[in-house]
Amino acid sequence: MAIVLPITTINVSALKASCSACSMHQLCLPMGLGESDIHKLDQIIGRRRKVPKDTLLYRMDDPFTNLYAIRLGHFKTYQVSPSGDQLVTGFQMAGELLGMDAISTDRHHCDAMALEDSEVCEIPFARLEELFGTIPALLHHFHRMMSQEITREQSVMLLLGNMRAEQRFAAFLVNLSSRYAERGYSPAIFQLRMSREEIGNYLGLTIESISRLLSRLKKQGLIRVANREIELLDPIRLRAMAAGTEFCD
Amino acid sequence: MAIVLPITTINVSALKASCSACSMHQLCLPMGLGESDIHKLDQIIGRRRKVPKDTLLYRMDDPFTNLYAIRLGHFKTYQVSPSGDQLVTGFQMAGELLGMDAISTDRHHCDAMALEDSEVCEIPFARLEELFGTIPALLHHFHRMMSQEITREQSVMLLLGNMRAEQRFAAFLVNLSSRYAERGYSPAIFQLRMSREEIGNYLGLTIESISRLLSRLKKQGLIRVANREIELLDPIRLRAMAAGTEFCD
DNA sequence: CGTTCTTTTGATGATGCTCAACTGGGGTGG
DNA sequence: CCACCCCAGTTGAGCATCATCAAAAGAACG
Numbered sequence: 001m002a003i004v005l006p007i008t009t010i011n012v013s014a015l016k017a018s019c020s021a022c023s024m025h026q027l028c029l030p031m032g033l034g035e036s037d038i039h040k041l042d043q044i045i046g047r048r049r050k051v052p053k054d055t056l057l058y059r060m061d062d063p064f065t066n067l068y069a070i071r072l073g074h075f076k077t078y079q080v081s082p083s084g085d086q087l088v089t090g091f092q093m094a095g096e097l098l099g100m101d102a103i104s105t106d107r108h109h110c111d112a113m114a115l116e117d118s119e120v121c122e123i124p125f126a127r128l129e130e131l132f133g134t135i136p137a138l139l140h141h142f143h144r145m146m147s148q149e150i151t152r153e154q155s156v157m158l159l160l161g162n163m164r165a166e167q168r169f170a171a172f173l174v175n176l177s178s179r180y181a182e183r184g185y186s187p188a189i190f191q192l193r194m195s196r197e198e199i200g201n202y203l204g205l206t207i208e209s210i211s212r213l214l215s216r217l218k219k220q221g222l223i224r225v226a227n228r229e230i231e232l233l234d235p236i237r238l239r240a241m242a243a244g245t246e247f248c249d
Numbered sequence: 250m251a252i253v254l255p256i257t258t259i260n261v262s263a264l265k266a267s268c269s270a271c272s273m274h275q276l277c278l279p280m281g282l283g284e285s286d287i288h289k290l291d292q293i294i295g296r297r298r299k300v301p302k303d304t305l306l307y308r309m310d311d312p313f314t315n316l317y318a319i320r321l322g323h324f325k326t327y328q329v330s331p332s333g334d335q336l337v338t339g340f341q342m343a344g345e346l347l348g349m350d351a352i353s354t355d356r357h358h359c360d361a362m363a364l365e366d367s368e369v370c371e372i373p374f375a376r377l378e379e380l381f382g383t384i385p386a387l388l389h390h391f392h393r394m395m396s397q398e399i400t401r402e403q404s405v406m407l408l409l410g411n412m413r414a415e416q417r418f419a420a421f422l423v424n425l426s427s428r429y430a431e432r433g434y435s436p437a438i439f440q441l442r443m444s445r446e447e448i449g450n451y452l453g454l455t456i457e458s459i460s461r462l463l464s465r466l467k468k469q470g471l472i473r474v475a476n477r478e479i480e481l482l483d484p485i486r487l488r489a490m491a492a493g494t495e496f497c498d
Numbered sequence: 499c500g501t502t503c504t505t506t507t508g509a510t511g512a513t514g515c516t517c518a519a520c521t522g523g524g525g526t527g528g
Numbered sequence: 529c530c531a532c533c534c535c536a537g538t539t540g541a542g543c544a545t546c547a548t549c550a551a552a553a554g555a556a557c558g
Binding site for chain 2: 079081082085089102104105109133136139143144146147148149150151153154156158161162163203204243245
């Protein structure tokens with residue numbers, strides 16, 4: 001199915017993904033690779049693929065063939081619980097990798113949905129594994145990314161298991177803030193790409209609780225909210241709140 | 250401040266780990282490898298190490314050099330939350346791998362403590378990565394194991410985020426049961442190697458809640474409990490309870 | 499056989515959920 | 529252009545679940 005085009009053409013680069021030209025290559029899979037290794041990686045990266053808002057990149061039980069690097073936009077991954085409601089397992093942004101949970105069974109374990117019009121690079125996993133043999137640095141960095149996903153999930157477990165609502169929400173905001181900072185965006189002002197309901201499904205809270213929390217933090221002067229735009233007015237206290245050392249009565 | 254055990258011993262070969270001779274090799278890292286590949290793996294596996302009950306295999310922030318394969322016994326991994334209490338991130342048993350969360354930062358992200366006298370095989374990660382270049386099947390299976398850890402944590406997130414106490418506990422029992430079954434032990438009768446408190450710290454509940462849940466399930470005739478020995482009398486209903494389709498009023 | 503730690507059980511209360519009503523913004527069609 | 533609708537979000541009241549506090553009972557260990 002992949003769109004195959006000669007690599008030499010000028011206009012083709014619009015569809016064929018290229019790590020070297022990608023603004024995310026410092027954060028993404030090719031992080032730390034040299035010129036020639038990046039070029040090798042470019043050879044196997046499949047086409048770029050647009051994923052319109054609210055459409056699925058893959059869904060649970062789909063056979064696994066590709067990892068996806070987010071080039072642009074935001075995604076959520078979620079599982080549907082036996083009782084029918086969604087649990088959002090993560091929100092992903094540009095430079096992050098989707099699909100690593102599918103390696104173990106060759107089938108995806110969750111749905112991945114675009115929260116806005118987005119773009120991903122297809123990475124055929126079988127070819128990537130071949131490439132690992134010749135680029136040890138790539139292999140090592142891939143292991144780091146998988147490991148990072150494990151630790152990320154561990155902190156969500158910590159959050160869901162130990163924290164009260166207010167603490168969870170503060171941790172959520174602080175986490176988003178630092179990820180935007182990494183990407184060169186403002187750590188203080190950003191758009192929430194997800195609905196209140198999706199935030200609730202991520203934090204193990206109801207939409208009403210999220211709404212109340214927003215109101216409370218706003219009243220305390222910790223944040224400013226206008227629809228989905230949010231400004232962190234007091235990152236220090238928010239951080240303290242996430243750490244559980246400060247409360248908002 | 251890791252607990253360091255002396256390496257100096259009389260008979261090195263007795264302590265040198267050997268995958269080929271290990272009863273866990275069908276479940277563990279060497280799963281699916283041929284004779285000669287297992288032999289190569291044996292070359293790099295470090296010494297076997299005894300870990301007495303209640304001692305740490307590694308602790309948070311220890312530098313990462315080895316993965317550990319559990320040969321015998323049980324472990325818990327836990328993080329200490331900012332507010333001071335433990336959150337148990339997992340219970341591990343023979344054939345499972347410890348330390349994968351440390352790859353991303355070269356430091357361990359949690360403590361790993363033996364729940365009973367246990368034994369692990371040291372796997373120097375740097376040498377393992379070298380070996381990946383020559384044994385693609387080993388690499389692939391390693392990726393499966395990391396991916397499996399990701400999906401395992403996702404189901405814990407689901408559990409902590411969406412399930413009520415009773416459901417969490419049923420899911421916990423059912424999970425233990427199936428892991429013992431995989432290892433050839435009875436899925437119906439087994440010892441809980443962890444305290445009520447540790448179960449609580451895993452499920453995001455208090456020790457009192459765990460105790461009450463045990464009493465309730467016992468009264469309903471779903472389980473039999475005597476101290477830490479537990480028998481699942483009605484696995485079907487327990488499974489339904491874990492799935493959220495049956496309740497215990 | 500006493501000491502200590504773990505577990506059980508009971509009473510009370512707070513956090514966050516449920517149900518319900520209301521608000522406001524954005525899009526559509528008359 | 530305005531009326532209307534629809535959906536996302538907000539706010540309120542009451543309640544259920546599980547945490548907290550307290551005390552007793554039971555196992556484990558020297």
